[in-house]
Amino acid sequence: MPGVRSPRVLPGFGLSVGFTVFYLSLIVLVPLSAVFIKSAELSPSEFWSVVTAPRVLASYRLSFGASLLAAAINVVFGLLLAWTLVRYSFPGKRIVDALIDLPFALPTAVAGIALTAIYAGNGMVGKYLEPLGIKVAYTPLGVVVALIFIGVPFVVRTVQPVLEDLDVEFEEAAASLGATRWQTVRRVVLPMLAPALLTGFAMAFARAVGEYGSVIFIAGNMPMVSEITPLIIITKLEQYDYVGATAVAAVMLIVSFALLLIINGLQAWTARNNRSGR
Amino acid sequence: MAGVASHAFGSSAHAARFERNPAAREPAAVKWLIITVSMLFFAAFLLLPLYAVFSEALRKGWQAYWEALVEPDAVASMRLTLLAAAIAVPLNLVFGIAAAWAIAKHDFRGKHVLITLIDLPFSVSPVIAGLVYILVFGAQGWFGPWLSEHDIKIVFAVPGIILATIFVTVPFVARELIPLMQAQGREEEEAALVLGATGWQTFFRVTLPNIKWGLLYGVILCNARAMGEFGAVSVVSGHIRGQTNTMPLQVEILYNEYNFAAAFAVASLLALLALVTLVIKTVIEWRLGREPHPIGAP
Numbered sequence: 001m002p003g004v005r006s007p008r009v010l011p012g013f014g015l016s017v018g019f020t021v022f023y024l025s026l027i028v029l030v031p032l033s034a035v036f037i038k039s040a041e042l043s044p045s046e047f048w049s050v051v052t053a054p055r056v057l058a059s060y061r062l063s064f065g066a067s068l069l070a071a072a073i074n075v076v077f078g079l080l081l082a083w084t085l086v087r088y089s090f091p092g093k094r095i096v097d098a099l100i101d102l103p104f105a106l107p108t109a110v111a112g113i114a115l116t117a118i119y120a121g122n123g124m125v126g127k128y129l130e131p132l133g134i135k136v137a138y139t140p141l142g143v144v145v146a147l148i149f150i151g152v153p154f155v156v157r158t159v160q161p162v163l164e165d166l167d168v169e170f171e172e173a174a175a176s177l178g179a180t181r182w183q184t185v186r187r188v189v190l191p192m193l194a195p196a197l198l199t200g201f202a203m204a205f206a207r208a209v210g211e212y213g214s215v216i217f218i219a220g221n222m223p224m225v226s227e228i229t230p231l232i233i234i235t236k237l238e239q240y241d242y243v244g245a246t247a248v249a250a251v252m253l254i255v256s257f258a259l260l261l262i263i264n265g266l267q268a269w270t271a272r273n274n275r276s277g278r
Numbered sequence: 279m280a281g282v283a284s285h286a287f288g289s290s291a292h293a294a295r296f297e298r299n300p301a302a303r304e305p306a307a308v309k310w311l312i313i314t315v316s317m318l319f320f321a322a323f324l325l326l327p328l329y330a331v332f333s334e335a336l337r338k339g340w341q342a343y344w345e346a347l348v349e350p351d352a353v354a355s356m357r358l359t360l361l362a363a364a365i366a367v368p369l370n371l372v373f374g375i376a377a378a379w380a381i382a383k384h385d386f387r388g389k390h391v392l393i394t395l396i397d398l399p400f401s402v403s404p405v406i407a408g409l410v411y412i413l414v415f416g417a418q419g420w421f422g423p424w425l426s427e428h429d430i431k432i433v434f435a436v437p438g439i440i441l442a443t444i445f446v447t448v449p450f451v452a453r454e455l456i457p458l459m460q461a462q463g464r465e466e467e468e469a470a471l472v473l474g475a476t477g478w479q480t481f482f483r484v485t486l487p488n489i490k491w492g493l494l495y496g497v498i499l500c501n502a503r504a505m506g507e508f509g510a511v512s513v514v515s516g517h518i519r520g521q522t523n524t525m526p527l528q529v530e531i532l533y534n535e536y537n538f539a540a541a542f543a544v545a546s547l548l549a550l551l552a553l554v555t556l557v558i559k560t561v562i563e564w565r566l567g568r569e570p571h572p573i574g575a576p
Contacts, residue, residue: 010468020380031410097570107525109548125326217533
């Protein structure tokens with residue numbers, strides 16, 4: 001804020017920043033560093049052979065592939081949901097809006113067993129899909145379904161505020177220049193939503209890659225087929241292969257850190273775009 | 279005032295702004311198609327799982343439902359879940375206030391790095407959040423030998439569960455308070471100090487009343503995740519029935535024993551907690567006029 005700023009500094013800086021850094025180091029940073037320190041017990045070639053073992057590679061393919069697919073599906077339906085919530089009025093809208101965050105609030109284990117009950121061969125939806133030859137539960141498709149569920153809020157909640165703040169003048173200008181509604185949406189509105197859509201996609205993807213609870217019940221967990229990477233870590237731990245578990249965890253952590261930086265960049269872009277779009 | 283909008287969201291009066299404007303609305307047929315498709319997706323992916331939890335829980339009737347809830351191991355799991363949240367939430371509350379005070383009310387180098395580091399736990403897979411404590415406190419971990427010499431158990435015991443719960447919920451309160459306190463600025467605190475208040479008086483009489491709803495918002499979200507956490511807790515729990523099982527772990531054990539009705543009975547309590555969380559969250563959002571934003575996003 002421009003103007004005269006009192007030179008006085010608010011008290012408590014040393015205490016608050018000191019406590020913040022101390023607490024964060026104790027709970028998060030030092031324990032996380034253990035992953036890299038423990039991984040260093042392996043020689044580079046040993047590390048490489050652990051993290052590129054066929055069963056581990058198959059788990060990356062499933063985890064990243066299913067996460068990409070689920071995030072892409074969430075971009076489409078998340079955009080439609082955000083559009084519906086911002087632009088249309090209909091009965092029950094407030095309840096729908098509040099329930100969008102259910103995947104956050106509902107514990108993942110609960111979501112996992114509920115989705116399995118729905119999509120199992122004798123389940124509410126599964127019993128209609130199975131005769132058609134579509135098996136969802138205990139297949140990679142089940143993994144995608146669980147990851148769609150947990151990713152729903154991210155796209156909706158990143159697009160919603162941007163769509164809400166979007167100036168109608170742009171659409172009015174396009175319409176007055178003779179654009180059809182579809183042209184206006186495609187050429188004017190969607191480009192302005194692009195940063196938010198991409199941010200939501202990246203968040204849904206990043207969350208899906210690390211997801212465990214909602215997936216393991218519905219996945220079937222067959223090695224090479226429906227085994228996600230976090231489960232590989234658990235399996236190795238149960239076999240007391242701590243170094244192996246840690247090596248795979250180190251790979252996941254590096255991917256997560258990269259995604260975190262990408263998301264931070266995207267959010268900065270969204271904020272800039274949003275400001276200039278007003 | 280980025281991040282904190284002053285108008286109410288989700289109101290139908292707001293949508294009318296677009297619906298009445300011929301330049302900003304779709305033909306009625308397209309509008310209803312979009313509403314239908316998005317509501318079908320909403321029903322299939324969000325409502326159906328919620329419905330499934332309660333219908334499966336009550337499949338064997340209210341009597342069986344009640345018996346599943348008062349079963350001693352189930353009660354023990356509820357007690358442990360409450361204990362873990364009762365420790366993790368207040369600690370992360372204090373952390374959130376300290377972090378927000380440092381970041382929102384002061385200028386210093388490395389602020390953005392600190393904000394990113396606070397967000398880290400949301401980027402880390404819950405499984406890794408559990409694994410790190412095994413590497414530090416496990417039998418072969420850094421402090422393993424020392425701990426076993428002194429007969430202290432951390433992992434595969436209650437302290438490990440509490441630590442893992444703290445880890446996954448670290449950012450919640452801080453994340454809600456930082457934008458709120460940044461938007462509120464520093465003038466009110468500066469005025470209080472000029473008028474002779476001490477730092478603590480300024481915090482308790484000026485800052486705290488200003489942030490109370492944001493604080494409650496963060497606490498509600500933090501609590502929901504603390505009580506519902508599964509992956510991180512699963513890694514460090516010993517899976518000992520009646521001793522180191524939280525409610526989500528109890529759900530898993532019952533489910534894997536094919537005791538579906540009991541698993542869904544315990545799960546239904548967690549689903550109720552989720553619904554209560556969403557109700558409180560929505561009420562606070564209306565009060566604060568808070569923009570919708572992704573929660574717990576990596």
